[in-house]
Amino acid sequence: MAFTEQDLLAALASVQDPHTGKDFVSTRAVRNVQVEGGDVAFDVELGYPAKSLIPELRSQLIAAARTLPGVQNVSVNITSKIIAHAVQRGVQLLPGVKNIIAVASGKGGVGKSTTAVNLALALSAEGARVGLLDADVYGPSMPTMTRTSGKPDSVDGKLMEPKVSMGLQINSIGFLVDEAQAMIWRGPMASQALEQLIMQTRWDNLDYLVVDMPPGTGDIQLTMAQKVPLTGAVIVTTPQDIALIDAKKGITMFQKVSVPILGLVENMAVHVCSNCGHAEHIFGAEGGKRMAESYDMDYLGALPLKMSIREQADSGQPTVAAEPDSEVSRIYKDIARKVAVKVAQQSKDFSSKFPTITISKKS
């Protein structure tokens, strides 16, 4: 044999993870290396879902292995393993859910729900098990955006079964009450209904639960940010100054309760005329990018103000499901991958590893 396992690892270390900028050897993603004569086999385990990335990654790793003289057959098995990450101190993880991602905005109407549903669909398209929780008491839009309706079923009379649409497990405050009723709820009632929605749904083995938060930074939002076990939050804003001011309040709220901000999405960043293709910054240019920089947070991407985004969401088939290979879907998928990578970089959840200590009185 002309090469050793060490030689192979050194060759593989030349391939970088495009999302983390690190190689797969130093991050211990390369495992189970087997060398037999000129044949090599190894596994690569990623911490985030990356179906669309696998073919390119595989060819890069094979090419890297083949730079070693004597290497003949190369077999690579690339998988993703998504683990649970830490949440706010003193808050328990939800059964059946590894990571909860809040999608929030400081102000209504900026496209938070549209972003949440497309983000969930994009994570699912990349191979993750994903749920979507519509906690927007003041305007639940997931029933429309996912074409779901009716009271949730319950098998045991206690927990609600999520509805399944486009591969997502979904529960919405809109399934439980009609919109007009929810609108007039006072804070404690809304908080109680939301708690029920969050705690009493039987999520089935989810890697990510995307939560469409109520817009704003009032008591209901603060209670949720404190009580729901959140791995992190994604802030959606438009580039208008007024939306940016509100987005800052949202960031401060999550920081106050020690929920990491995974990044900022700028929605309706630029209007592209469907007739002539002319691009116009209706709400100002690069406001979101500048804000992300000044707050030292990741800028996840920008979505254009585009008729098809609204039409597809309103017709119950959001863009990532309706046109998975379009430019807009590519942006959503890119954002989703950045979010998943950012989640993977958070500290692990160790709460399940520690034994529960019970103190009993000896009689």
Ligand SMILES: Nc1ncnc2c1ncn2[C@@H]1O[C@H](COP(=O)(O)OP(=O)(O)OP(=O)(O)O)[C@@H](O)[C@H]1O
């Ligand atoms: N990038 C976009 N281009 C065009 N229309 C969009 C875009 N993003 C969202 N919309 C549309 O704007 C409207 C508001 O979006 P959405 O409901 O997602 O906002 P929201 O922030 O969740 O609002 P609310 O705070 O009321 O829940 C919807 O009709 C949606 O289809």
